[in-house]
Amino acid sequence: MLDVGFAAADEPCLRADAARNRARLLEAASRLIAEHGVAGVTMEAVAAAANVGKGTVFRRFGDRTGLLMALLDHSSRTLQADFLGGPPPLGPGAPPLERLRAFGVAVLYRSAEQLDLQLAALPEPTRRFAHPSLRFLQTHVFVLLRQIVPDADCELLAQTLLAHLDPALVHHLTRQRGMPLERLERGWIDLVARVTRTEPPRPPC
């Protein structure tokens, strides 16, 4: 089931209209989540929203879990592409400190958008930190940190920075304690400055 999300990458010969179809289904599912939460995503609702037959959705994703995993994977790949090859400051070209700031802000807003989906997909505690999607984020933060504070224990500091972006923490702070996301964003910028022992950027005039 889980490999459905990788279909686009693993099947270079996937016909162009099938790929477009798949993208349309994922966009429709994203809209449904934004409007009605994860509970609003059923195979029927996605088919209706994308204007295709229900059978197409089942053929493409197998079942609802397959669809949800494909959604997360799709969004994770988009973010990954932005880090690795998108425009600065998220992508290459900006100084590592600016890239690190932009990274956290991008992950925070993505988490906030997909909170229910990400919470539903969190692995159990003993597998949480070894999960491939988190490993990718760890590596990216580690590589940036090593350029900024090469003498520090960047593996541990990367974990600390990522903890600020943990979907369960974002859920707790925004929904259970009513903090605006802007406060978490300011907190990220401040945390990056402290951890790297640099000055925070000046606020825009």
Next chain:
Amino acid sequence: MLDVGFAAADEPCLRADAARNRARLLEAASRLIAEHGVAGVTMEAVAAAANVGKGTVFRRFGDRTGLLMALLDHSSRTLQADFLGGPPPLGPGAPPLERLRAFGVAVLYRSAEQLDLQLAALPEPTRRFAHPSLRFLQTHVFVLLRQIVPDADCELLAQTLLAHLDPALVHHLTRQRGMPLERLERGWIDLVARVTRTEPPRPPC
């Protein structure tokens, strides 16, 4: 079930020999965990190790879950007593920065000792950060941080510091990635220095 752990505090008239009995059972259970892991803790094994009848263990804790919760609660209360009234640097009397360092080291070593127990008792993601046992740790770190960096967003920084002590992270780093606990301890001291923008303490000669 969950209130069994609070029995000692809620029942001031608990007869002294019953209290001693309870303490002996909890000590026996702790030893069993240290030797055989959480799986080694059965009501029968605890009764045998404490040299009492099985009925006594059931009367005192109800069932195995009650016993495990009582164990965690007992250890949490001991730690709490050390923070609030024990000798410095953990307890009052030392400067807040030294207390904060000592706090993390104490929590780390306690987590490492009780890792299986703490992992088994971790609440599900949407309740993880609101759990009473974590709330107490958050408040303690928050109060110390506010004395050290009064102008910072100490609520968010407290979350960041505590994330370094998360049992699931300690499990991942020590058991899945083979890091020695001493590295996590050095990481804590370093993190406290960065977050508070202070110099790390000199290593002992």
